[in-house]
Amino acid sequence: MRKNVSALVAGLIFGLGLVIAEMVNPAKVLAFLDVSGHWDPSLAFVMGAALIVTAVGYRLVWKMRQPVFAAAFIVPQTREVDRRLAFGAVLFGIGWGLAGLCPGPAIAALSFGGAPAWVFLGAMSAGVAMFDLSPLAAPRKQPVAA
């Protein structure tokens, strides 16, 4: 239960961050990716600030023996840059560049993005299911406790 409440609050803060940063606006995202046009570098500031807070915060958190409501920190341990990672990232980037939505904003936009947001989320869910129901999902390495 406590795990669910903390996740709910973390989701609220994450969503507020996306809204305040205007990352929920596809036009803003596409203006960031449009480096040869009227470039809007705002999203670099979103990522920069998020990275600074997370880098410092993670280091402090990992000094604790374990998370407050869980037995262990679960952090991906895979190290190799393989073809799956590269191919997946390129496909994601193409989709991101076509619509200006990535998974977080796509979910956050449901209450105000109208039909396009729902259609995108439906298609995204289908894409997720295509992967997770396929044999590709099977050899996925389980994250190991740090």
Add this chain to the structure above:
Amino acid sequence: MTEFTPVSAAIGGALIGLSAVMLMALNGRIAGISGLFSGAFFSEAGDRAWRGFFLIGLVAAPLIYTLSRKAQPAFEITSSLPVIIVAGLLVGFGTRLGSGCTSGHGVCGMSRLSVRSMAAVALFMASGAITVALAKLAVGG
């Protein structure tokens, strides 16, 4: 075309970072939305509920913003529905195959200097920028 908004961008980004740190400190988990979302349906039964609660928070946050500001967040999308469908499929499948998206690789992974995440971010930023450039050429923009 949108205006450069470094201050609100940095405040929003800091909140995203705060959320990631909080989820790690309390639940011991990475705040990667693509993994969180897919895991709400495809992970082991006992590992689904907290993901659902995070996603409820993500959907509810803009409603709170709208109530307090009495205005909805801006949402401008010009892509046609067929393009939106193709984009959604690529984002869903690509983030799963590539083990993460803008949050999992871009924030959580890069903050711990993961080489995989840095490679993924470089690739999806590059392919996103190339896609936007090609789309502009295609419509003669």
